[in-house]
Amino acid sequence: MNKLYSFFLISSLVLVYMVIAAGATVRMTGSGMGCPDWPKCFGYIIPPTERSQLDWKAKHQYKKGQVIIMDESLQVAPKDFESNDYYNIENWKPYTMHDYAIFNPTHTWIEFLNRLLGAVAGLATLFLFITSIFRSDRDKLSTTISFLIILGMGFQAWLGKTVVDSNLLPSKITIHMGMAFLILVFLVFLLERKNTFVKKLPRSNTFNSFVAVSLVLTIIQISMGTQVRQFIDGQIHYWGLESPTKWLIEAPFLFYFHRSFSLLVLFVNLTIGYILFRHQYIPLFFLGILLLIGLEILSGIWMYYFDFPFSSQPLHLLLASLLFGAQTYFMIRIIKQK
Numbered sequence: 001m002n003k004l005y006s007f008f009l010i011s012s013l014v015l016v017y018m019v020i021a022a023g024a025t026v027r028m029t030g031s032g033m034g035c036p037d038w039p040k041c042f043g044y045i046i047p048p049t050e051r052s053q054l055d056w057k058a059k060h061q062y063k064k065g066q067v068i069i070m071d072e073s074l075q076v077a078p079k080d081f082e083s084n085d086y087y088n089i090e091n092w093k094p095y096t097m098h099d100y101a102i103f104n105p106t107h108t109w110i111e112f113l114n115r116l117l118g119a120v121a122g123l124a125t126l127f128l129f130i131t132s133i134f135r136s137d138r139d140k141l142s143t144t145i146s147f148l149i150i151l152g153m154g155f156q157a158w159l160g161k162t163v164v165d166s167n168l169l170p171s172k173i174t175i176h177m178g179m180a181f182l183i184l185v186f187l188v189f190l191l192e193r194k195n196t197f198v199k200k201l202p203r204s205n206t207f208n209s210f211v212a213v214s215l216v217l218t219i220i221q222i223s224m225g226t227q228v229r230q231f232i233d234g235q236i237h238y239w240g241l242e243s244p245t246k247w248l249i250e251a252p253f254l255f256y257f258h259r260s261f262s263l264l265v266l267f268v269n270l271t272i273g274y275i276l277f278r279h280q281y282i283p284l285f286f287l288g289i290l291l292l293i294g295l296e297i298l299s300g301i302w303m304y305y306f307d308f309p310f311s312s313q314p315l316h317l318l319l320a321s322l323l324f325g326a327q328t329y330f331m332i333r334i335i336k337q338k
Contacts, residue, residue, distance in 0.1 A: 005135050006194065008128040012149070013187045013325075015121035020180050020321050022114040024314035027229070030241055032168040033100045034107030035115065036067075036074060038161040042103070043067035043076065047112045051103050058085050067095065074101045098167040118160065122153045128190075142193060145186050152183045170230040177226065181324060188325050192332045201337060202279045208334055210275065214268045215327045221265055222320050224258040229313075231255065244307040259304070262297050269293055285326060292323040 035041035043066035074095035129146040235247040
């Protein structure tokens, strides 16, 4: 059972990172309303692939909850019925959460795959909780944290619904992402808890302070990044997805501060590296942290100078979330060592 627990812990962590990357892809491609209802997609478990599937049809069997697009609005079947020769508005009720009624098959399937990944991640965390109960060491804290992760995944699913119902309100998207990072903290805690270490890190208040500051700076940097992303969303809405060269017209001060702030993050972590070097022990995962910071800076440069190439934004967020996870792991290890 311990091996199964480890398997589902790693699987849950990988899947949550995949969901974060998928969510960033949804946002980058403007696919957030690809499925305008929730939890189904246009009333289907498996979403439609053609616009004609959402047209009203005569003598057609409609299932309760199925959606059609009529006069540029979503209409929902309130019950199972067979349509007549002519469209009867009495057989339908309007979808009232929002007025978005556009079908784009690419956007629909990107959003559907994002939801599907979220569902698979939810199942992985459920099995993580079940296997934690039957572990040989009976670690009650791990079981409690695993249960909190399940609650977090359920809350995250509800947040996803509110994002769709609000027609992608930026503040709700940011909260949705923040919840994903909180789930990461719990998973990283479980990952660190199951490992043992031979070598010890430096024991000094200065070193501990630098590690704590580095994590705080990363959280601040990610928070600023979400605000920059909200600005970009507004620019995309105004200029369109086809005009990335115009997205940074009249960019706010926060954008430039966010860009320069990465140098401070790098400096603090290089200082930590120097302290570890003096201690004659540099953990492999810390080298990974430095690599992630370098790649994060390079991906930001890539976006800025090459007009947001496809996949650059999901990669930028994925690197930031990996960095956050690695630094959280580092901080937990230091706290555990005290």
